[in-house]
Amino acid sequence: MNGAAFIVISILTLAAALAAATLRKLMHAALSFAVAFVGIAAFFFLLGAEFVGLALVFIYIGAVAVLIVFTILLTRRDIEKDRGFNWSGVIIAVALFCGLTWSILKTPSLSIVAPHIRALTVKRIGEALMTSYVWPLQCIGLLLTAALIGALVLVMEEKR
Amino acid sequence: MSKSIDQVFVNAKQWLLSWLAGSPGWVIQVVSILTNIFALLAVFLTLFALISVLERKILARIQNRYGPNRVGPFGLFQPIADGIKMLIKEDIVPARADKIVHFLAPVLIAATAILTLGVIPYGRNMTPFTIDGGILFFFAVGSTTELAVFMAGWGSNNKFSMLGAMRAIAQMFSYELPLIITVLPVVMVVGSLTPERIVAAQAEYTFGLVPRWFVFTPWGAAAFILFFVSGLVESNRTPFDVPEGESEIVAGHMTEYSGFKYATFFMAEYIGMFAISGLGVTLFLGGWHAPVRVLEIIPSYVWFFVKLSVLLFVYIWVRGTLPRTRIDQIMNVAWKFMLPMAFTCIIAAAVWHYAGRGLRGWLWSLLVIAIVYTALSILLDTRRKFAQRVYRFAE
Amino acid sequence: MTPTLQIFLIVSAALFSIGLLAALSRRHAIFILIGIEMMLAAANLNFIAFWRFAPKPHQPPVGVMLALFSIAISAAEAAVGLAMIIAVYRHYRTTNVDQLDQLKG
């Protein structure tokens, strides 16, 4: 596992994420969000889970990010108004980060390096999905169908 | 002899890398990757230049005129002239535009288009980047195009741009489903998402004559046609070029672009077309394999590019022949016809597989496709017949 | 330098906190959704990291599976959440979550 790559990717991801959380213009924030997810996918690549990384890019950049920008487009009239920034949220977030970091550093069993493992091929994932995880897979299919229908019903024009 | 010609580019790269023997491993890796990237860019940018002039000439032939024939022999240097013109043109950015997004859109769209080229096997041992889930990579990166188109539309802050971008995204979303689902039967039958494995699965010949390309199975033929049409839509080509229909919305999301940025969009469109055609060749037309065993002495990459050229010619031919469709027709076809047919291809492939992949499977899967096709065409028949058009003054 | 599990977890915690920041501090409903998605991604990163660093690899790869399912669920959640934002916007002409307090006691 490459240290240099790790540093580059984490800086990119965290910077993009911070931009997504704080940028004034909503559209820029949404695009930074997409960049942050590219970074997370890169993390997955680094960790050897290529398939999950590709799926993440596919779903988040190809679908969720586009959905978000479409929502921004459809609620456009509301965007220009200036909004306040809730500083209490920053305090809570920083406190939580400190707490988490402290507890992670405090746990010695976590300071391990990655063992060598067999490459995770798509075939293995497919076999697992079709054998041990076949029922969860069906449930996810059902959930996605329900979400599709639900989203359609929600955005349908209200009849007056 | 033929083998060494076949592997000439691979050997050349090895030879290049042998100069670096002794350097640390990551240096060799980076150089190897850079070599691949340069080779890829060189080949496809040349092809882009070539096809841009060839398209104009072919279209001209279809329309009974000459086409560009002034610059260089047969007008072959036309792209150079075009390029110079594009480069020295003024780059106009609208005052109210979102300047960052406006700038990033062409960059992103070109980058994704070029990235998709990386996973296609161009010949024996000639895949630039070998990824386990290569097909998924292709689509994952390809789907980023939609975001880039949106950025172009939004960043321009122009009604035509926004409308064009909306149209483009709507139709690309709708056709991405059939596009991916038509790939699934191939992936299912081969059992792998790796392009090389898919090409290798089509290597054999029935009776040493008919190649076992997937396009020669009923489900493969149906899937290939659906794939090709979806590919036409994905690359916004005629007859599905409503996003940039100049008679309606100027140039769609590219309205506010000029000069080199416009050229970048143009290039991305062509490279997207190459990538989709290349994937089609890989998935259905046997990749770099020769159509007859005897002809395998001709190098594999030649076969690949011959097949690619045929597909590109069909693209141009379609553009020269068919009128533009309406956006509602495009969407209707996507959801009511393409999607069910794509699912049928999956079922037909499964039937083919479980009926033993022989003649019996061939006939059964043909039956499945025929039944669904007939049922769909009966259900979707609106009974609106086209009146015979009379051209009074054309004769 | 080879990164250890701790560093991955710290990056993931940072991502989670940034997501929380977006969800807590911004007034626009879309930011809340963006924040939630980021928090979920941080959780996915944890799953993958724990799977990768497990001393004895699992068969089937449980962490990867969890991450995959979690991605699918969060995609569904994003679709419904964004549809709700649009519906709310149509009804109240606002996406400011401070003004959406009809359910107060």
Add this chain to the structure above:
Amino acid sequence: MNSGIVTNLWPIPAVPCAASLAILSLSNARRKSAAVLAVIGQVFALGISIFAFVSTLQTYSFRAVQNFTWFTFGDQTLRLGFVLDPLAAAMLLMISLVGLCIFVFSIGYMAEDKNFTRFFAYLSFFSGAMLGLVIANSLLLLFIFWELVGLASYLLIGFWIERPSAAAAAKKAFITTRIGDMGFFLGMLWLYNRSGTLLFYDGGSGCLESAGLAMLGASPAVAGFIALLIFCGAIGKSGQFPLHVWLPDAMEGPTPVSALIHAATMVAAGVFLVARVYPLFSLGGINGVTSSLTVVVWIGVTTALMAALIAIAQADIKRILAYSTVSQLGLMMVSLGVGGVAAGIMHLLAHGFFKALLFLGSGSVIHGCHGEQDIRKMGGLRRLMPVTFVTYAIGMMALSGVPFFFSGAWTKEEILHATEHWPRSHAPYFLMLAGVVLTALYMTRQIIYVFFGNSRVASERAHESPRVMTMPLIALAVCAIFFSVVLTPAWPWLHAYLRGEPVQFDLARLIQPMLFLSLVLVGTGLGLGIWMYREAGVQNRQRSAEVDPLEYAQPTLFRFLANKMWIDELYGRTVIAFSWAAAQLSDWMDRYFWDGLVRGFGAVGRVFAMLTTSVDEHGINAGVDGTTAGTRGLGRLMSRAHSGQIQTYLAALAVGMLALLLLYAWLG
């Protein structure tokens, strides 16, 4: 024995039914596809039927059975099945062949109807159910199909639903047959109670095989009752004497329906049923005479004669044929009753062909005369509709029993033979001879009225029907003639086939006394008809064209016959009046007696309710109110924290998580 075919019999009923469903799902405008689907379904059924028929030829008395379990309750298993034997195979072939002709004919006949697709859906449905009926190997399965054909008949009689008379006729047919079916159902239950199975053939343990019959034979009286109860169903379906009233009214349906259902196939189902369960009827008899069969004979005789007499005085072309059908069915019943099962079935098959031919011919005539059905308004059609005339004449001669060339003659002769040798009485024989004369008489009358003489009101603008209608007529006429090849006494192939015996060729048997007798009888009938009706429909010095010669000669008798012997009126005065009165009484009871009782109970309840209300309001409610007030106050206090701001909630969640983290750290 090749029993493989029997496992493949299920498509015979299934395919037309599937075609019916497919047609129903089509839109009304898709006429062509509806017709094509129906015809394809029928051709398919015909194909399998031919295949099945051929496979029964392999051995004498071929019989193959396929049984399966329908469901199990407790330790009882209800099994259904299919059977293929000469009886079923012959019926299959006749039904699918006649059905196909009629389907094709209907394409022309119904061409202008707006519910064309619905018609073909019903017709296919009927065809499927009827084909299922003949191959059923279980009385229950037979009963199911029996009711399905009843339903199809109801739907098709009332096809022109906008006509009140059609709706009434459909209702009448349905209710009248239901009376018979009630008996059938009771008989079936009783049979199940006695024998424990409803399968006909089950490798020796079916109710028609030795074991089952032995169980029933213990009490022959009960067996006779069961047989008679089942015969009730046959009476209803085949329009036998007390329940025959629905069949002539059923002619309100479209003519192809009359041809298929109410002449060739469904009404013959009663005869088929008796033939199928014949071992039950003949159980314990001496010389094949049992009391139940005697009942069958006398009911058949009554029906045959009565219907033939009524037919003479009818004016509606289809009603004449309907009464003729009733009469012929009576003849078949007589044949079965006297022991001539094969003769009866042969007549059933032959009758299927020529009666369908006659009905289709009448349909062609009606079509040509633009919907007119009154024979007194027709006349002179033989020049205008030559094909219809020739085929109709062939059908008429087959029905009358003109010897040598027409199938009806030979089968009738066989029946007369069988009747002659009935040991109990000779009366049926002589009455049947009279019936033969009457048949020839009324058919002559009809054909003279319709085709001869001069053109009258309706036939002036008549025209020949299109090819799609005449082709089935020709096909059926050819069948009616060539069917006699396998019927002659010289080479009685069908007789032998049905009885499961080898056949011998002997030309000498062709000439026998019965032949001359029937020649004389038919000649008498024809001659009488020609003599009586020579001037029918012609304007005369003495009387107008509208007056029937018989009416002129015998007005009282004619009125008696023309009004169908007042049987409908009789039923109206007795059975229907009685049920009407009973209904009135029940209504009155319901309104005043039972309703008063209920109201009384209600009043008592209301008094109690008032009492409890006062206790509830003043006693219990006060305590509850106090509790509620307390809860509400607490709730108001708590709701202060409930700001409606989701970000506040989210922050609270995060703080809670932080607190848990700290707790975890503090603990260890």
